[in-house]
Amino acid sequence: MINKDKKPELLIPAGGLDTLKVAIDYGADAVYMGGQRFGLRAKADNFTIEEMREACRYVHSTGKKIYLTVNIFAHNDDIDGIKEYFRELHKAGLDRGDTKIDALLISDSGIFMLAKEMLPDIDIHISTQANNTNYLIYKFWYEHGATRVVAARELSLNEIKTIRDHIPEDMEIEAFMHGAMCISYSGRCLLSSYFTGRDANKGACTHPCRWKYSVVEEKRPGEYLPVEEDERGTYIFNSKDLCMIEYIPDMIAAGIDSFKVEGRMKTALYVAAVTRTYRKAIDDYYISEELYRSNMSYYKDEISACTYRQFTTGFYFHKPDEDTQIYDSNTYVNNYIYIGCVENVVEHDGKKLIVIHQKNKFVVGDRLSIMDFDRDNIDVVVEDIFDEKMTPMESAPHPKQLLYISLDHAEGIKQGMIIRAKRP
Ligand code: SF4
Incomplete structure (x- = not known):
């Protein structure tokens, strides 16, 4: 109950x-x-x-x-x-x-x-x-x-x-x-201090548990022998x-x-x-x-x-x-790219434009997904991109650049919503 x-x-x-x-x-x-x-x-x-x-x-x-x-x-x-x-x-x-x-x-x-x-x-x-x-x-x-x-x-x-x-x-x-x-054991890890001098218990962990480890025999420098518990691989701490x-x-x-x-x-x-x-x-x-x-x-x-x-x-x-543990990789799975956060929605020449600081590259014609606060996603297509002087751009390659984006529709899009794009 x-x-x-x-x-x-x-x-x-x-x-x-x-x-x-x-x-x-x-x-x-x-x-x-x-x-x-x-x-x-x-x-x-x-x-x-x-x-x-x-x-x-x-x-x-x-x-x-x-x-x-x-x-x-x-x-x-x-x-x-x-x-x-x-x-x-x-x-x-x-x-x-x-x-x-x-x-x-x-x-x-x-x-x-x-x-x-x-x-x-x-x-x-x-x-x-x-x-x-x-x-x-x-x-x-x-x-x-x-x-x-x-x-x-x-x-x-x-x-x-x-x-x-x-x-x-x-x-x-x-x-x-x-x-x-x-x-x-929580809070009892010395790996980062040992390898890099950066203390995990002071908030500076460099995550050596995710690194890839091999064995080197003293007289054969440069020859890396894999550490494998089984056929799955070598990321034994991950x-x-x-x-x-x-x-x-x-x-x-x-x-x-x-x-x-x-x-x-x-x-x-x-x-x-x-x-x-x-x-x-x-x-x-x-x-x-x-x-x-x-x-x-x-x-x-x-x-x-x-x-x-x-x-x-x-x-x-x-x-x-x-x-x-994960044995075969130390990388993240990452299905979406972070495009930016809706900072404002403004009117220009009778159109609604979304204002963002770009986080990752996108181009005119891309499909984006805007995360509604409640549950659904608003799927949109990029029609135009403008820089801060309202000069049209075909793509947005510069991280953190202030951009105005025109979408095929803008209903329901509000300040604070996160914009993402599915990885190809
Ligand atoms: S993230 Fe890894 S290296 Fe850092 S404290 Fe935890 S176990 Fe240790």
């Missing part, structure tokens, strides 16, 4: 202001962002203090929530900087009013203590990096004032259910629903991505309050596709299980249309086995 009063939160990553707006427009209940310091994912755009203020205002104006990651494991040398950072957040009003961050996402108990002292009005969620594997950990954090704990990725749904049964009702459980997996679109009822039954999507470095196209699909699937399930099951092929097609590796259910039903 599902609790119709308590729909789980759909929590989407925001690598920058653009993707944050896309996530909200396509149906996220909450977003999480990183500041320019002390949040994992150093390679994401991340938010300046002023951008955080803008992000909070925007998210709150839609009635949604916004969280900030401060989830590094700090060394002694980091402490003064973290204090200064928390002072900056307070000074910028990020702990009050319409610019208040709804929660900080923290791994380190020392940073937790500092946040409690310096930003007492902001809720604290305990990051998955803190390895939250049993109900005593949840109780510990509850008693210390955390309102939510993110489940360790290594937990099964049965274990999460047991945690739910042992913790207070108002303590929230957040768990990953979709996104990349590490082959290491995990499939988590995807739980088929198991929303199981996630709800386990007592999970917030469904989290991984990936603060993903494109707006990925964010739009994943958010819209999970939004639709959750809402359908809350209308009826029959509706949810009947739309499964739509969800799977849409999820597969965005950038992904191959899918796994991670640890949720059993421990990962040899089928959880």
Whole structure:
């Protein structure tokens, strides 16, 4: 029996202001962002203090929530900087009013203590990096004032259910629903530090788990002997991505309050596709299980249309086995090209023109697909392309160029919609 009063939160990553707006427009209940310091994912755009203020205002104006990651494991040398950072957040009003961050996402108990002292009005969620594997950990954090704990990725749904049964009702459980997996135990990976000096636990992972490895015999430099577990190949560390679109009822039954999507470095196209699909699937399930099951092929097609590796259910039903890794390639499957986001729709010479900053090349005559916020796609053909001086162009080869596009029809196209093109 599902609790119709308590729909789980759909929590989407925001690598920058653009993707944050896309996530909200396509149906996220909450977003999480990183500041320019002390949040994992150093390679994401991340938010300046002023951008955080803008992000909070925007998210709150839609009635949604916004969280900030401060989830590094700090060394002694980091402490003064973290204090200064928390002072900056307070000074910028990020702990009050319409610019208040709804929660900080923290791994380190020392940073937790500092946040409690310096930003007492902001809720604290305990990051998955803190390895939250049993109900005593949840109780510990509850008693210390955390309102939510993110489940360790290594937990099964049965274990999460047991945690739910042992913790207070108002303590929230957040768990990953979709996104990349590490082959290491969460937050305990030294591959990137070892190979490149860039620390995964400080947000700078260079993903050596996806590299191609060979064996070299000392006296035969340059002769690469393949590392093969079997005939499938050599990418022995390369995990499939988590995807739980088929198991929303199981996630709800386990007592999970917030469904989290991984990936603060993903494109707006990925964010739009994943958010819209999970939004639709959750809402359908809350209308009826029959509706949810009947739309499964739509969800799977849409999820597969965005950038992904191959899918796994991670640890949720059993421990990962040899089928959880990808052996023959380290590349993504990628069915669509990101063309841009509708920034405006303007009238010119009696025609509606779509304004975008181009992300990938397209030409006059191309078929494009515009992602409606709800579910459908608006299929269009490019009739004309103009540059910012309204000079006609046959193609749009320059990334980030401001363009005006005339389409064969423009009904229903709104600001914020993502434009994509099917790969040939
Ligand atoms: S190298 Fe791979 S397994 Fe290690 S932290 Fe980075 S993504 Fe995770």
